[in-house]
Amino acid sequence: MKWILRILGVVVAIAALIVVVGALLPKQHVVSRQATYRQPPEAIWQTIMDYEKFPTWIKGVAHVEPFQSLNGYPGWTEIESNGMKIPLQVTEAVPPRRLVTRIADPNLPWGGTWTTEITPAPSGSVMRITEDGYVNNPLFRFMARFVFGYTSTLDSYMKSLGEKFGEQVILQN
Numbered sequence: 001m002k003w004i005l006r007i008l009g010v011v012v013a014i015a016a017l018i019v020v021v022g023a024l025l026p027k028q029h030v031v032s033r034q035a036t037y038r039q040p041p042e043a044i045w046q047t048i049m050d051y052e053k054f055p056t057w058i059k060g061v062a063h064v065e066p067f068q069s070l071n072g073y074p075g076w077t078e079i080e081s082n083g084m085k086i087p088l089q090v091t092e093a094v095p096p097r098r099l100v101t102r103i104a105d106p107n108l109p110w111g112g113t114w115t116t117e118i119t120p121a122p123s124g125s126v127m128r129i130t131e132d133g134y135v136n137n138p139l140f141r142f143m144a145r146f147v148f149g150y151t152s153t154l155d156s157y158m159k160s161l162g163e164k165f166g167e168q169v170i171l172q173n
Helices: 002-024 041-049 051-056 138-148 152-164
Strands: 028-037 061-067 075-080 085-094 098-103 110-121 124-135
Touching: 002 138, 028 152, 041 098, 041 110, 041 124, 041 152, 051 061, 051 075, 124 138, 124 152
Parallel strands: none
Antiparallel strands: 028 124, 061 075, 075 085, 085 098, 098 110, 110 124
């Protein structure tokens, strides 16, 4: 019986330590990733703006529901494979060069913006995405920093885009 209490005590202590470390981490983070594609900027732009087709190429997106945006730019909700709903809204669009999207639900435990910049390159295009994000919950903050990494969603998105074009991309900071 004592060993069960000791194990339970260790589990509680580890959980408390994770929350304390998470609380000490900054809420805000800024990370960037870059990849080169063999596609012209216009092809990249067309693909990333056709949000209704995201489920066909973005891993983890099961369904997309458009919504009426108040700023005149597109808005949509991504329904993830696990059922999570993430509303996104375009806040700036300069075709085919610059796109800024933000998570449109302030009640989620995380949020922020993605600034996508597409520049022509001799072999196609270079796409850089900068995430200016925040994580409110200390447990999620710990997980984002030490388990998943701040760039995991960027990495998955950029690799999925490459796969959609039949390319294997190399990500850079």
